[in-house]
Amino acid sequence: MSILVVGSVALDTVETPFGRADEALGGSATFFSAAASLFCPVQLVGVVGSDYPVRALDFLAERGVDLAGLERAEGESFRWAGKYAFDLNSRETLETRLGVFAEFQPKIPAEFRDAEWVFLGNIDPELQLNVLDQVAAPKFVACDTMNLWIDIKRDRLLDLLKRVDLLLVNDAEARQLSGDFNLSRAARWILERGPRYLIIKKGEHGAILFTPHSTFFAPGFPLEEVFDPTGAGDAFAGGFMGHLAQCGRVDDHDLRRAVIYGSVLGSYAVERFSVERFKDLAMDEIEDRVRSFREMTVFELPVDAGV
Amino acid sequence: MSILVVGSVALDTVETPFGRADEALGGSATFFSAAASLFCPVQLVGVVGSDYPVRALDFLAERGVDLAGLERAEGESFRWAGKYAFDLNSRETLETRLGVFAEFQPKIPAEFRDAEWVFLGNIDPELQLNVLDQVAAPKFVACDTMNLWIDIKRDRLLDLLKRVDLLLVNDAEARQLSGDFNLSRAARWILERGPRYLIIKKGEHGAILFTPHSTFFAPGFPLEEVFDPTGAGDAFAGGFMGHLAQCGRVDDHDLRRAVIYGSVLGSYAVERFSVERFKDLAMDEIEDRVRSFREMTVFELPVDAGV
Numbered sequence: 232m233s234i235l236v237v238g239s240v241a242l243d244t245v246e247t248p249f250g251r252a253d254e255a256l257g258g259s260a261t262f263f264s265a266a267a268s269l270f271c272p273v274q275l276v277g278v279v280g281s282d283y284p285v286r287a288l289d290f291l292a293e294r295g296v297d298l299a300g301l302e303r304a305e306g307e308s309f310r311w312a313g314k315y316a317f318d319l320n321s322r323e324t325l326e327t328r329l330g331v332f333a334e335f336q337p338k339i340p341a342e343f344r345d346a347e348w349v350f351l352g353n354i355d356p357e358l359q360l361n362v363l364d365q366v367a368a369p370k371f372v373a374c375d376t377m378n379l380w381i382d383i384k385r386d387r388l389l390d391l392l393k394r395v396d397l398l399l400v401n402d403a404e405a406r407q408l409s410g411d412f413n414l415s416r417a418a419r420w421i422l423e424r425g426p427r428y429l430i431i432k433k434g435e436h437g438a439i440l441f442t443p444h445s446t447f448f449a450p451g452f453p454l455e456e457v458f459d460p461t462g463a464g465d466a467f468a469g470g471f472m473g474h475l476a477q478c479g480r481v482d483d484h485d486l487r488r489a490v491i492y493g494s495v496l497g498s499y500a501v502e503r504f505s506v507e508r509f510k511d512l513a514m515d516e517i518e519d520r521v522r523s524f525r526e527m528t529v530f531e532l533p534v535d536a537g538v
Numbered sequence: 539m540s541i542l543v544v545g546s547v548a549l550d551t552v553e554t555p556f557g558r559a560d561e562a563l564g565g566s567a568t569f570f571s572a573a574a575s576l577f578c579p580v581q582l583v584g585v586v587g588s589d590y591p592v593r594a595l596d597f598l599a600e601r602g603v604d605l606a607g608l609e610r611a612e613g614e615s616f617r618w619a620g621k622y623a624f625d626l627n628s629r630e631t632l633e634t635r636l637g638v639f640a641e642f643q644p645k646i647p648a649e650f651r652d653a654e655w656v657f658l659g660n661i662d663p664e665l666q667l668n669v670l671d672q673v674a675a676p677k678f679v680a681c682d683t684m685n686l687w688i689d690i691k692r693d694r695l696l697d698l699l700k701r702v703d704l705l706l707v708n709d710a711e712a713r714q715l716s717g718d719f720n721l722s723r724a725a726r727w728i729l730e731r732g733p734r735y736l737i738i739k740k741g742e743h744g745a746i747l748f749t750p751h752s753t754f755f756a757p758g759f760p761l762e763e764v765f766d767p768t769g770a771g772d773a774f775a776g777g778f779m780g781h782l783a784q785c786g787r788v789d790d791h792d793l794r795r796a797v798i799y800g801s802v803l804g805s806y807a808v809e810r811f812s813v814e815r816f817k818d819l820a821m822d823e824i825e826d827r828v829r830s831f832r833e834m835t836v837f838e839l840p841v842d843a844g845v
């Protein structure tokens with residue numbers, strides 16, 4: 232029941248109103264693995280340059296992230312630098328240096344090819360398709376994408392959608408992809424293009440799961456202090472896939488609960504810089520917050536209340 | 539168990555991407571009454587000019603809205619004209635003509651003064667306080683406000699907060715009032731100023747109820763067609779207060795369910811222009827949508843699912 236993740240492994244320099252982190256661990260595969268490995272083993276495929284502090288990934292290896300698919304290429308690692316506004320909702324990218332990531336060609340190690348649970352982090356849809364060609368018979372494939380690919384690789388992205396079970400995007404991406412501002416109609420448009428399930432993430436406003444038969448809303452967890460929003464989406468994906476893989480099945484109940492686990496891991500991600508919060512996050516804390524989500528959303532129907 | 543509402547009764551001219559309504563019924567007391575009267579009797583206090591088509595309010599009277607407190611003053615009625623952008627989330631005010639509303643001094647008829655349930659629509663906090671001086675011993679008082687009063691009548695608004703049970707505002711207003719961008723901290727700030735309960739409305743992103751002991755999230759109802767958002771907030775207040783008054787008590791369960799009824803009435807309000815949707819809205823349709831809210835938010839805890 233391990234999960235294969237393919238994505239970026241980067242060094243992030245982040246400035247927020249609360250402080251600054253220099254060349255901290257970042258990238259979609261890193262955040263995903265840090266969250267998912269709290270639930271089950273993870274197989275990571277990515278690339279770093281010869282300058283990457285690979286020892287900093289030891290904490291992942293120690294809790295079951297198999298780094299056999301992490302290629303070390305000659306050259307510079309992927310670096311991203313960004314600055315968040317005071318409201319932490321908008322950010323400015325100060326620098327993106329792709330380095331060895333620009334030539335990344337995912338090679339799935341033989342021992343990863345029978346993966347049942349696959350998460351395709353936000354990389355070129357060509358490469359995401361290429362990964363799917365290398366895995367034998369996955370039980371459940373989820374993918375992420377971004378505005379750049381919707382813009383310049385739309386056709387390949389649409390090809391990809393036919394081959395995945397779930398697409399995970401934010402509200403702006405769902406609108407851009409479908410060309411429809413209304414999220415319900417945007418969701419229907421996307422589901423008609425292949426994926427059986429869709430999750431639309433709305434940041435502080437929560438996340439929506441669309442299935443062929445139902446819609447499920449999870450609120451954003453109300454934090455009084457948001458420290459660094461970087462990686463929240465990938466941590467969400469990690470919690471979501473981690474819980475599903477742990478269940479070993481995908482029914483409506485599992486998917487809903489997985490959205491809550493995703494929301495919980497996303498909410499923890501933002502409490503510190505980089506993946507710091509995941510280093511000592513205990514399962515008890517995760518379960519506590521899952522129960523908080525229930526308390527925050529449960530209500531009695533009139534018939535239960537005798538009204 | 540009737541509800542006293544004090545607020546505006548206006549004529550709205552609204553342009554949306556889907557059409558246009560000219561001089562349609564509008565105003566906070568009108569939308570509130572149209573929604574609340576589906577649950578219980580309503581006593582309306584407001585003012586209209588000599589040009590108001592009062593016969594158009596007959597449908598309200600027929601279902602239990604007592605218009606004895608609707609003053610007819612010499613002069614022009616309150617008129618508002620606005621235009622919504624294609625996304626229906628932003629609107630431009632084209633014209634505001636206060637007319638007789640500028641000199642409105644609410645006079646609560648003797649037979650309304652023992653009201654148990656009171657809703658103070660968005661008017662000058664001085665007048666809202668004045669209304670409270672005229673009612674004997676209300677069981678539950680809720681009030682609305684807006685950016686203008688937060689700006690120019692802040693002290694009186696803070697006086698008012700000490701005398702109400704619940705404040706109902708949107709997210710921008712909560713941020714402006716508290717001076718804090720973070721909604722959880724903003725909510726705490728407001729609750730420390732008097733009201734026992736706070737509802738923050740977030741438009742399509744739903745609503746949050748803050749009580750001294752808990753937080754409750756209701757999502758926005760996912761509509762594929764939003765026709766005219768005008769009045770959704772007052773319809774929310776009407777559904778909320780209507781259900782509470784019908785319950786006849788205010789415990790945590792009632793408040794949560796009332797937020798759902800508010801969300802349901804708000805979602806129906808936007809399906810047509812003005813108060814049109816409420817003219818033939820049946821209780822069955824309301825209960826159906828309440829059940830949909832439950833289906834959209836319910837999930838099993840891991841222990842229920844045997845995970």
